[in-house]
Structure formats: structure tokens, C-alpha cells
Amino acid sequence: DAKTTQPPSMDCAEGRAANLPCNHSTISGNEYVYWYRQIHSQGPQYIIHGLKNNETNEMASLIITEDRKSSTLILPHATLRDTAVYYCIVRGHGSSNTGKLIFGQGTTLQVKP
Amino acid sequence: DAGVTQSPTHLIKTRGQQVTLRCSPKSGHDTVSWYQQALGQGPQFIFQYYEEEERQRGNFPDRFSGHQFPNYSSELNVNALLLGDSALYLCASSLDPGLTYEQYFGPGTRLTVT
Numbered sequence: 217d218a219k220t221t222q223p224p225s226m227d228c229a230e231g232r233a234a235n236l237p238c239n240h241s242t243i244s245g246n247e248y249v250y251w252y253r254q255i256h257s258q259g260p261q262y263i264i265h266g267l268k269n270n271e272t273n274e275m276a277s278l279i280i281t282e283d284r285k286s287s288t289l290i291l292p293h294a295t296l297r298d299t300a301v302y303y304c305i306v307r308g309h310g311s312s313n314t315g316k317l318i319f320g321q322g323t324t325l326q327v328k329p
Numbered sequence: 330d331a332g333v334t335q336s337p338t339h340l341i342k343t344r345g346q347q348v349t350l351r352c353s354p355k356s357g358h359d360t361v362s363w364y365q366q367a368l369g370q371g372p373q374f375i376f377q378y379y380e381e382e383e384r385q386r387g388n389f390p391d392r393f394s395g396h397q398f399p400n401y402s403s404e405l406n407v408n409a410l411l412l413g414d415s416a417l418y419l420c421a422s423s424l425d426p427g428l429t430y431e432q433y434f435g436p437g438t439r440l441t442v443t
Contacts, residue, residue, distance in 0.1 A: 259333070259419050259434030260372065303371060315423060315432060316362070316385055319371030 220304045225324045228298075234291040236323050238304030241285040247308050249280060250317070251289045253300040260303065260319075263289065294327045301325075331356060333422050333435035341441045342410050350405045350438045354422030360384075361403040362432065363395060364419040372419055378403050379425065407440075415442045 221239040228234040240249060251263040264271055264278045266287070271278045277290040291298055303322040307315065334353045342348050354361050360379045364372035374387035378397035392408045401422075407414055417439050421432040 257436075259421070259436050261434070262431045301371075315360075316374045316377065316387070317364075317372070317421075317432065318374065319364075322371055 219318075220306055220320055222302075222304050222320060222323045224321060225326070227326050227328055228291075228294045230296060230327055230329050231293055234294040234298065234325055234327070236289040236291075236302050236304075236325065237286065238289070239286045240304070240306050243284050243306050244308075247306045249278065249284075249287050250305040250307060251276070251278065252303045252305065252317070252319075253298075254303070254322070255297075255300040263302075294325075296327050296329065299325060299327045333420055333433050335418075335420050335435040335438050337438060338436070339439045339441075341443060343443055344410055344412060346410050347406065347408045348410060348440060350407075350418050350420075350440070352403045352405070352420030352422075352435060354401050354403070354420075355433045358422035358424055358433070359401050360423050360425055361397060361401065362421045362423075363403070363405045364421065365389070366417040366419060366437070368416070375405070410442045412442050415440060 248265050248267050250265040252260040254260045264273055264276050266278045266280055280287045301322040301324050303319050305317050332355050336351045362377040363375040365375055366372040375389050376386040377384045381397045394406045397403045417437040419437045420435045423432045
């Protein structure tokens with residue numbers, strides 16, 4: 217699975233959009249980009265995933281560059297409850313993949329009032 | 330619908346002892362993965378169980394072993410505990426994750442080895 221690089225920390229004002237970047241320059245053609253977050257003292261929570269098209273769900277939007285070497289997770293209106301560690305993960309799909317998640321250090325997002 | 334549950338919540342053990350942690354997957358899920366998360370680090374994959382067999386294993390010694398029962402629940406066993414085994418142990422469940430997307434994590438068991 218490809219390695220990802222994220223900034224260690226970011227701040228965001230409450231109510232503003234939070235844009236979390238991730239580099240995955242060695243991603244292969246059949247690998248997806250996943251985002252999870254971990255709120256203090258809880259287990260990680262799935263947010264969103266994508267292959268090459270932009271994706272949006274009720275939690276966030278995922279923007280993947282055309283060359284797929286980087287992506288951005290967007291929380292459109294950050295709240296204090298969005299303060300967490302955000303992990304960008306690359307993994308393959310298909311019957312030969314077990315779904316093992318390789319977590320890096322993630323980005324600690326601090327949403328401030 | 331209950332999500333992933335883990336027990337116990339917290340545990341304190343002494344070096345050299347053995348410990349068993351338990352996980353019940355989300356209803357309908359048949360695959361269980363275990364992760365170890367040291368303080369300040371991201372979770373590290375230990376192993377995954379599917380159809381009562383270990384399907385994949387991370388870079389952990391044989392002191393770490395597991396089991397999956399016919400009802401899909403799972404246990405993680407750690408023998409000869411070391412101080413470095415102190416961590417949050419997370420269980421994640423899914424339907425055969427090679428074919429599906431989301432993995433659901435439990436709240437974890439905090440193990441402290443003294």
C-alpha cells in the first residue's frame with residue numbers, strides 16, 4: 217500500500233471550512249484514498265473514500281487531483297466536535313485485499329471558537 | 330443496532346502475565362481486525378480474522394495470538410506481557426473488507442502493563 221504524508225497539525229476557526237491535505241505520490245492505479253478520524257479516547261471513524269473523482273457525503277468532501285498524487289479532505293463548516301486526528305490512508309480493493317489499514321501519524325485538527 | 334463492542338474497557342497487568350481482550354463485531358459483520366495504538370501514534374495492524382481463521386498478520390511477535398468464534402466475535406491474547414505492550418487495543422469489524430469499504434471500530438481496551 218502506498219505511503220501518505222500529512223501535516224502534523226492544523227487550526228481552523230469554528231464555522232469555517234477546514235481543508236486537510238494529503239500527499240500520496242506513490243499511489244497505484246487500483247488504490248483508493250480513505251479518510252478516517254479519531255476523536256480523543258474513541259476508535260477511528262470512517263469519513264469518506266474515493267478513487268479519482270471528487271466525492272461528497274454528509275460529513276465531508278474529498279477532492280483528488282487529476283494525477284491522484286494528492287488529495288484534500290474538506291469539512292465545509294467545522295464545529296468544535298470536529299476537533300480530532302484525521303488520517304489519510306491508501307488501500308486497494310478487491311478479493312485479494314484484506315482491507316488492512318496502514319495509519320500514519322495523521323493531522324491533528326484543532327477547531328477554535 | 331449495536332456497533333462494535335470491546336471488553337474490558339481498561340485493564341492493568343504485570344509484566345510476564347497473559348491477557349485476553351474481547352470484541353463483538355457490528356451486527357451482520359463477519360470480519361474482525363485488531364490494531365494496537367501506542368500513545369501519540371496511529372493504530373498499527375496486528376491481524377485479521379475471517380471465517381474463523383487468521384487471514385493476514387502484521388509485524389507482531391507470536392506472543393500475540395487470536396481467535397474468532399462461529400458467531401464472529403473475536404479474542405486477542407497476549408502472552409508474556411512487556412511494558413511496551415501498554416497501549417489502546419482496537420477492534421474493527423466489516424463485511425469481507427476486500428469487497429466492501431467501511432470498517433467500524435470499537436472504543437478500544439486500554440491495557441497498562443506495570
